[in-house]
Amino acid sequence: MIVTARDTPVDFEFTAQTQSSREVEIRARVDGFLDKRTYIEGQTVKTGQTMFLMDPKPFEAALQTAKGELAQQQARLTVARRNLARVRPLAAQNALSQKDLDDAVGNEQQAAAAVISAQGQVQSAQLNLGYTTIKSPLNGLASYARQQDGSYVTATAAGLLTYVYQLDPMWVNFSISENELLRYQDQIRAGKLRFPPNSEFVVTVVLADGSEFPERGRISFSNPAFSTETGTFLVRAVLGNPKGLLRPGQFVRARVSGATRPDAILIPQRAVLQGARSHYVWVLDNESKAHQRVVEVGDWNGENWFITDGLKSGERVVVDGAIRVAPNAPLKIVGTLASTETAGKTVVEQANATGAAAPIEGKPANAKASSGAAQ
DSSP states (O other): OBOOEEEEEEEEEEEEEEEEEEEEEEEOSSOEEEEEEOSOTTSEEOTTOEEEEEOOHHHHHHHHHHHHHHHHHHHHHHHHHHHHHHHHHHHHTTSSOHHHHHHHHHHHHHHHHHHHHHHHHHHHHHHHHHTTEEEOSSSEEEOOOSSOTTOEEOSSGGGEEEEEEEEEEEEEEEEEEHHHHHHHHHHHHTTSOBOOGGGOOEEEEEOTTSOEEEEEEEEEEEOSSOOTTTOEEEEEEEEOOTTOOSOTTOEEEEEEEEEEEEEEEEEEGGGOEEOSSSEEEEEEOTTSBEEEEEEEEEEEETTEEEEEESOOTTOEEOOSSGGGOOTTOBOEEOOOOSOGGGTTTOOEEEEOTTSOEEEEOSSOOOOOOSSSEEO
């Protein structure tokens, strides 16, 4: 293969877990007995849909009492205002003392304040009565009921009734280790890695069976601090989930695309051999003689390997048959790969018994080298 340096897109994969973009606890807001569950567990619920009904009778009675108290205070306010209306002109004629006028004004103000307090009691009782009908605050998937019909529930931590999970959009959380992040930063400074403008990465979710989720997402949040417990950096991607195929808590693979390695050298992995102390490849000179060259390998890219040091554009390397090559041995070249894009599906030429070349399509390159042919 003739080595060619070119800008090469790279993907990063991380173990990730899905999370509902809104996970709401459905709780009792008043103390009382649970009359009925009105939704089907595990099914989708709509915003405003009734999920639980509590016994309303005690709250209806409390509301009635509050309304009665309000009526009493309103009657007292009416009497106080009429009394003030009679006292005010008499005081102006000095028929009553200033103290009588002050008392009448104070009584009227106290009665007005009592009415406001009674109105608040009525509103509170109405709210409590409304809380006996527990509704979903969003569209989502309802969990199983934590309390059964007839249970006594309280407006405390023990008053949890169920959860509702919003499925669209869905969050995908993954973590980047401190070492990984520092390595990326070093490569960017060295010009070996380039991120997209404004870090607008595209995130693809790979499911447990290896299939790709059809919707694509984008990174929406990155934690400004590392976790002191794990030493990792939390990143969150958001993507559409209109059909609800993704569920909260799934373990998936997050493939982050958009980065590029400028002027990268990429060769098939089978061209790289492992020596006693380092990796090496066989490089051909102008006379088609092989010379061992130590190389520094980087990340994987499919079935290929990034070579960070040791090769330059225009050089020829042995791809297949490299294990049989001997130093300075002349090789018979029976095929040349144009690029790594065709490394796995190129037309391979094998020498026949008479020395002629016959094409074999659709097979990975696999030619004999040292005493015969190399590719």
